[in-house]
Amino acid sequence: MVPSMTSxxxxxxxxxxxxxxxxxxxxxxxxRYRNLESIFAGSEGRSFSVRGAGLSYxxxxxxxxxxxxxxxxxxxxxxFDEVTGVVEVEAGMTLGTLxxxxxxxxxxxxxxxxxxxLQSVVVWPQMFMVKNQFQDLNFKxxxxxxxxxxxxxxxxxxxxxxxxxxxxxxxxxxxxxxxVISVGIRLGRLMSxxxxxxxxxxxxxxxxxxxxxxxxxKFDLLYSWHEFNTQNNWGHGFLKAGRQVEMKxxxxxxxxxxxxxxxKAKQLLSEQRGRHLPMxxxxxxxxxxxxxxxxxxxxxxGKGQIQPLVEFLFPVLQKTVYFDLFGRPGxxxxxxxxxxxxxxxxxxxLRSGLKKFSTPVTLASCKLFTGRQELLRFIGEGIxxxxxxxxxxxxxxxLDWWDQVVIEAQGLPNLAKDSRLSAEVVKKCYPQxxxxxxxxxKWDPKRIFxxxxxxxxxx
Amino acid sequence: MSMVSQESLRVFVVGxxxxxxxxxxxxxxxxxxxxxxxxxxxxxLLPIQADLILKYKAKVEIVSVDFRESRASSKIExxxxxxxxxxxxxxxxxxxxxxxxxxxxMMRVNFLSVASIIGNILxxxxxxxxxxxxxxxxxxxxxxxxxxxYSAAKRALTSLFESLRHGAKKENLRPYLFHVxxxxxxxxxxxxxxxxxxxxxxxxxxxxxxxxxxEAGIVYLPRYWYWICxxxxxxxxxxxxxxxx
Numbered sequence: 001m002v003p004s005m006t007s008x009x010x011x012x013x014x015x016x017x018x019x020x021x022x023x024x025x026x027x028x029x030x031x032r033y034r035n036l037e038s039i040f041a042g043s044e045g046r047s048f049s050v051r052g053a054g055l056s057y058x059x060x061x062x063x064x065x066x067x068x069x070x071x072x073x074x075x076x077x078x079x080f081d082e083v084t085g086v087v088e089v090e091a092g093m094t095l096g097t098l099x100x101x102x103x104x105x106x107x108x109x110x111x112x113x114x115x116x117x118l119q120s121v122v123v124w125p126q127m128f129m130v131k132n133q134f135q136d137l138n139f140k141x142x143x144x145x146x147x148x149x150x151x152x153x154x155x156x157x158x159x160x161x162x163x164x165x166x167x168x169x170x171x172x173x174x175x176x177x178x179x180v181i182s183v184g185i186r187l188g189r190l191m192s193x194x195x196x197x198x199x200x201x202x203x204x205x206x207x208x209x210x211x212x213x214x215x216x217x218k219f220d221l222l223y224s225w226h227e228f229n230t231q232n233n234w235g236h237g238f239l240k241a242g243r244q245v246e247m248k249x250x251x252x253x254x255x256x257x258x259x260x261x262x263x264k265a266k267q268l269l270s271e272q273r274g275r276h277l278p279m280x281x282x283x284x285x286x287x288x289x290x291x292x293x294x295x296x297x298x299x300x301x302g303k304g305q306i307q308p309l310v311e312f313l314f315p316v317l318q319k320t321v322y323f324d325l326f327g328r329p330g331x332x333x334x335x336x337x338x339x340x341x342x343x344x345x346x347x348x349x350l351r352s353g354l355k356k357f358s359t360p361v362t363l364a365s366c367k368l369f370t371g372r373q374e375l376l377r378f379i380g381e382g383i384x385x386x387x388x389x390x391x392x393x394x395x396x397x398x399l400d401w402w403d404q405v406v407i408e409a410q411g412l413p414n415l416a417k418d419s420r421l422s423a424e425v426v427k428k429c430y431p432q433x434x435x436x437x438x439x440x441x442k443w444d445p446k447r448i449f450x451x452x453x454x455x456x457x458x459x
Numbered sequence: 460m461s462m463v464s465q466e467s468l469r470v471f472v473v474g475x476x477x478x479x480x481x482x483x484x485x486x487x488x489x490x491x492x493x494x495x496x497x498x499x500x501x502x503x504l505l506p507i508q509a510d511l512i513l514k515y516k517a518k519v520e521i522v523s524v525d526f527r528e529s530r531a532s533s534k535i536e537x538x539x540x541x542x543x544x545x546x547x548x549x550x551x552x553x554x555x556x557x558x559x560x561x562x563x564x565m566m567r568v569n570f571l572s573v574a575s576i577i578g579n580i581l582x583x584x585x586x587x588x589x590x591x592x593x594x595x596x597x598x599x600x601x602x603x604x605x606x607x608x609y610s611a612a613k614r615a616l617t618s619l620f621e622s623l624r625h626g627a628k629k630e631n632l633r634p635y636l637f638h639v640x641x642x643x644x645x646x647x648x649x650x651x652x653x654x655x656x657x658x659x660x661x662x663x664x665x666x667x668x669x670x671x672x673x674e675a676g677i678v679y680l681p682r683y684w685y686w687i688c689x690x691x692x693x694x695x696x697x698x699x700x701x702x703x704x
Binding site for chain 2: 007008009010011029030031032033034035073074076077078079080090
């Protein structure tokens with residue numbers, strides 16, 4: 001039952017999570033070190049990409065002419081230091097499995113989702129600032145060290161003191177520096193896997209910055225949701241706040257929560273989506289009705305609801321049908337960081353833009369953000385706004401217009417969420433784009449790790 | 460004949476770094492067995508050992524042996540109650556015209572390694588009964604022009620386990636041979652298959668269930684492969700020789 005001497009590969013459809021790009025590509029899934037290394041034997045001139053859970057929005061794990069390597073089978077616990085709370089795990093481990101490690105006691109990851117692999121989390125930490133970034137910052141802050149493999153450099157250990165430039169480039173390096181073999185992660189304490197939630201109505205979107213700031217110190221987790229499809233009371237919505245609570249006989253506690261999340265994650269894969277639905281069912285009227293019902297339900301729930309942490313961190317997990325409704329064309333996601341002082345002006349612009357382009361906003365959500373921006377990391381001070389639209393020509397034009405609004409507001413688009421961003425837009429928004437490019441080419445002059453994302457952004 | 464409790468079983472997994480070997484080790488660790496994991500690459504064994512110790516507080520020893528080398532089996536101290544042999548290898552072009560070096564390697568890894576360890580176990584005096592669990596393949600059902608030497612090695616393994624079964628009572632052992640059908644592993648990865656491939660975790664669970672509830676035997680997993688193999692075996696030669704698979 002041991003594999004042959006060369007690593008086998010499958011030719012499979014690879015689709016970005018938003019459905020924007022689809023190719024048939026080579027996918028390796030090594031289970032041993034020699035299988036991993038054999039992929040690169042005689043690979044002069046070939047390029048590779050690294051795949052985590054296969055849920056990246058923006059073509060981060062595949063590309064034309066690039067062989068993808070799934071690290072799923074490198075998924076073992078390697079070490080746990082009870083004193084420092086640092087656990088070392090292989091990068092193919094899912095966060096759900098990590099959370100289920102009984103020996104960890106009540107330690108758990110800060111900034112964690114339950115379904116994604118650490119391979120993705122480390123190299124795309126900007127995707128993992130979930131619902132409490134204002135307290136725990138991006139996932140990079142929890143990463144203590146990384147073991148990296150690169151066919152030219154071999155196996156490299158890096159942390160903030162040893163090979164700090166490689167560490168800095170890898171965390172948030174979009175998988176372009178090599179293959180993360182294992183990572184050391186600092187765990188935080190978790191009282192339970194349940195969250196007591198509170199829903200606070202947001203009647204006026206322009207009051208949102210004040211409301212987010214006021215509530216950020218009162219709760220552990222906080223985000224907002226808004227309805228952008230009506231002109232009356234535009235932006236009406238709610239704050240969803242969560243507080244970890246100590247509970248006995250917590251029905252939300254335990255592994256079942258994680259297993260459920262994993263099962264749902266399989267349904268989330270964009271390769272499976274749209275097979276039976278060639279077109280989107282999300283029109284202006286259906287979206288308006290859906291959002292109205294959701295808003296009423298959430299406001300009715302009020303406060304005191306107990307919800308599993310996983311569900312709170314990733315609400316769509318229990319509603320994967322949401323992605324199915326976009327059908328085969330998929331959807332657009334844009335996520336931008338707006339400076340506090342520009343929020344009001346940007347919202348005014350957005351309202352007029354949405355009216356002009358007349359496209360339904362299926363989801364709009366905000367959260368508070370903090371931290372110092374560097375390289376291509378999605379971090380800074382302000383409010384993050386995420387929006388989804390059905391993928392069509394009108395929404396594409398709206399987003400081209402939106403790029404200009406963001407540039408003028410000195411905002412920051414999340415590169416890992418938007419598969420349509422151009423190199424020109426990114427250069428204007430990220431002051432250290434050239435520095436990232438320079439450091440990446442210095443580390444890997446042959447640019448062995450290439451993805452559709454990297455090609456599009458000129459990396 | 461003295462019985463030992465599951466908790467105190469000393470279990471060897473020879474070929475522990477493959478998908479089935481890993482799953483068997485995990486199932487045994489979860490049941491409280493003390494493990495000796497054998498594989499060729501220490502870099503693969505160390506993470507498996509660490510994982511099982513952290514998750515199950517299991518006692519896990521590791522031995523690095525390359526079965527492509529002759530006399531590799533003599534490097535293992537054999538003092539177990541149960542031995543799993545999910546060890547083996549295929550090669551890309553396993554055709555009739557293969558070099559002797561490659562044939563030897565195939566035979567060593569797929570058959571000679573298992574046979575010599577079993578020989579060493581049975582040549583030493585023992586107080587307790589041992590379980591010997593081998594893993595054959597549906598490829599051994601009938602020879603064909605592909606997968607030639609892998610199939611031959613697995614056919615030899617079947618013969619060995621028939622002999623073990625014949626002498627089981629005298630030798631105080633329980634031999635099991637599982638012919639595993641399509642299973643998700645590096646062996647089958649990327650290949651088009653006529654029937655669905657099962658997860659190695661499910662195979663490991665089925666194996667443990669079988670040996671904990673049934674006496675020795677030769678078993679097909681999943682069970683429907685028994686009937687498929689019967690049909691393949693009974694096909695008239697005039698039809699079989701025209702099949703291209």
